[in-house]
Amino acid sequence: MDELVEWSKDFEYDLRNGSGAPTLLTLAIADNDAQAGLLVETALKLIESADGPVDEVSARQLTPETAAFQHVISRLPGFLIVRDVEVPLNQLVVSMCAAHQHRIREDSQAGLLVIGTPAGIAALRSHPAMGFLSRATPLDVRNGQGRPR
Numbered sequence: 001m002d003e004l005v006e007w008s009k010d011f012e013y014d015l016r017n018g019s020g021a022p023t024l025l026t027l028a029i030a031d032n033d034a035q036a037g038l039l040v041e042t043a044l045k046l047i048e049s050a051d052g053p054v055d056e057v058s059a060r061q062l063t064p065e066t067a068a069f070q071h072v073i074s075r076l077p078g079f080l081i082v083r084d085v086e087v088p089l090n091q092l093v094v095s096m097c098a099a100h101q102h103r104i105r106e107d108s109q110a111g112l113l114v115i116g117t118p119a120g121i122a123a124l125r126s127h128p129a130m131g132f133l134s135r136a137t138p139l140d141v142r143n144g145q146g147r148p149r
Contacts, residue, residue: 007139008042015050015111024079024111025104025132027125028139029118035141036083036115043081043113052109053078059093059116060084067092078103078110085116089123094130101132118142 007023014021030036040056047054055078057066080100085093093114103110114124114136125133 003139004039004042004141007137008046011043012046012050015046015052018109022137025136026111026113026139027121027133027136028113028115029121029142030115031117031142033084039113039115039139039141040081040083043079047079054081055079056081056083057096058082058084059086059090059120062090062092062096064092067095079113080111081113081115083115085114085120085124087117087119087123089120089127093124094127097124097133098129112136 007026011023011026014023028036028039030039044054044056057080059082061084080096080103082093082096097112097114100110100112104112114121114133116124124130
């Protein structure tokens with residue numbers, strides 16, 4: 001997973017150097033929970049070492065009740081990690097990402113990491129409200145490759 005290591009180094013640098021940095025907005029593709037878990041673990045460790053506030057949510061467990069809570073959280077400075085993005089696309093993921101994009105523009109300590117299946121990430125990217133994701137750093141951690149696309 002050399003590319004995951006490379007992404008991690010870039011991510012750590014970007015966390016310390018502020019808004020607009022490329023890896024602070026990353027879309028990652030993973031084949032399974034183990035690959036996604038390694039990426040989440042790596043990101044959490046780096047965000048916490050940079051003293052950044054972070055929230056993590058699984059798209060599989062996202063309901064209107066948790067979405068309401070996450071919308072409140074998304075208005076606070078911080079980094080949001082959304083994992084388990086699949087098809088059919090949970091529209092609450094779209095709402096959370098859209099809300100959090102404003103935080104990213106306003107706060108140098110804010111960012112977004114979205115991890116999902118190839119189809120889930122493609123569905124999110126193609127959603128009309130997700131145009132800002134065209135600036136996202138793509139990362140593919142399938143099959144242990146960890147290669148950026």
